[in-house]
Amino acid sequence: MSALTTLFALLLYFAAAVMIAGLAYKIFQYARTPAPLKIPTTPAPLSAAGAGLRVAREVLLFESLFKSNKWIWLFGAIFHAALALALIRHLRYFTEPVWTWVVVLQPFGKYAGYALVIGLIGLWARRLFQARVRYISHASDHLILLLLVAIAASGLAIRYVVRTDIVALKAFVLGLLYFDWQPLPGDPLLLIHLALVAALMIVFPFSKLLHAPGVFFSPTRNQADNPRERRHLSPRAALLGNHKDA
Amino acid sequence: MAKKEFHIPELTGHTEVPDIVDGAMAHCRPFVAGAEHQEALGFPGELVEGWEQKAIAKLGELLERNRALRVYLDTCVKCGACADKCHYFLGTGDPKNMPVARQDLLREVYRRYFTLSGRLAPRMVGAKDLTKEVLDDWYTYFHQCSQCRRCSVFCPYGIDTAEISMAAREIMDHIGLGQKYSNEIIAKVHKIGNNLGLPPRALENTLEGLEEDVKEETGVDVRFPLDVEGAEIMLVSPSADFFAEPHVDGLIGYAKVFHQAGVSWTISSHASEAANFAMFIGSYEHMRRIAGRIREAARQLGVRRIVFGECGHAWRAGYSFLNTLAGPWDFLDSRYPVPQHICEFTYDLIGRGALGLDASANDDMTVTYHDSCNVARASRMGEAPGGQFHIPRELIKASVNRFVDMDPETTHGKTFCCGGGGGLLTDDLLELRVKGARPRMQALKEVVEEEGVTHIAAICAICKSQFSTVLPHYGFEMDMTVSLHQLVGNAIRLGAKE
């Protein structure tokens, strides 16, 4: 096994472990922290099922963002939809035989790379040229965009400019999954692409990418509006006990 | 402090998003609570030794206690969708009044002390040590947030800056840097039972005076009962209703409604306050203590129902929190919600034709309605979502012949704060209050000019007081603001029922 293969295999294992463990920890932490009071932003659904649907609309349609700013919504939606398609397209490297629904979506995935870049550039332009957004941006906000653009660009380049040995790549990925390492093609573009993806996975649980799990835990969105009908008692309130009546 | 001159924004048409002006409001901060007001609440009297560590420790404690805080500090992606949604930013142009920038004041410190990236690469992720400079910014800008939650409506993750402001104020209280206005008031409630520090005797006199006034005006004996044991309903109202204008006209309206409904009711001197300012300073403990008074009073008087008067944040504390803080309410009549809003109560009566309203009594007015933020975005009325918008409007339409809504971008869930909520209704913040009212004043001006609106009705003690103060700054009459139940009260034909 070449040093290169070993290096990348270890890097990718490490990145995946950091991402999974980090996210699991954050999710555990969010779930464990009590929500002492009922704070849904109203009007809100009256039932838990309705609140679940509200969260689903936020996740899938970016409902609130649509209300607030059509440009951010547009570029954000393009970027996230394209990212989803690109990720789905990449499933073909992880599955053998490739799942039918992944095969069906392949042709769309092809264009996703471009859409990804368009969405990112739109978002970045706002961050650079809109005074309010520039004011609230830190270096990390630009760097994460840079990282994503670089990942998308290197991916596109591999697909359309300097093709790599897809069959060998797939063997490498499956090898990682089944702990039966296979050699990684040494194309520089591919190595860059993989290294950047590893970097993204590593920063995930330590950055604003936490919005991905966070959106599910937002009390203003996931709580049902029923405080009079059902007494909301968090562990903390329970600890203080009920008022003693004279 | 001498009153500073400041520029009053002109109403130019629709509200434009201003250019950012760094530090535009940096000079505007409320009086700091003195030792007396701090210690009355169990907070240190002045900025303590080692406040940096203590503040960080308190932040750590709150992170463990409040999921919203934890999630919201992590989740913001700096998309800027909320940036132009805050009335204080729109009115002042100070970038730290953009909701996300306001959150960042706390987030920067959170990142520095509680996240790996902030510990390793503070410059890159905008993490900051907690310095005196940062603390100054906290005090200034977390007291330029009325906790109106407008930003949370528009944030893709529902990030509620109000939660952040409350946490920040809680931290500051615990290191000895409290706000005089709120803390003084909370101490009064603990001691006497209402924000004004009105003792039972004075309350009694006021209510007797009101009985006489109404008798004189209508010839009917409308009662304003105090501490009547065994009454069916206990009314919990903001204490401003007992004397401020136009609040007191609202109180007269409630009394007429109760009179017409033929139910026995009472005010309690022990819980003569619906407001719960502890919410503004983010103190669960004090909020719970104030809510507890309502329970004690209900027990003492043996009432069967609790009805809240017109007050925005009080309705949040009542509707959303009372059950948690002071429940269970199983000793009350389970056929009615606990608590019930006076608007729900009146709406019910109108639905049953039990009120007898003559809208022509208000023919001298064309009325618009201001949705108070806490009613609009933090509570509900009635059975269905959005009842908090529908029910008050139905009451107005039943009581007034000419009703006009303001620009829909400024009403319902998108309503703009009056500019004085969240514990900011104090003279030391007058400049902020006037400037923050601009988006609401703008929308009002439109309907005044285009639809001939003469009055703006509200169901919040703070909104009413704030409007009375700021309306003249924008060239309106101060008595343009009216209580919703004042309109109902005017329209009731006492004695007559449909």
Ligand code: SF4
């Ligand atoms: S809660 Fe209201 S006042 Fe506070 S930042 Fe949000 S919009 Fe502004």
Ligand code: SF4
């Ligand atoms: S809208 Fe929400 S995520 Fe976007 S900047 Fe504001 S608080 Fe952050």
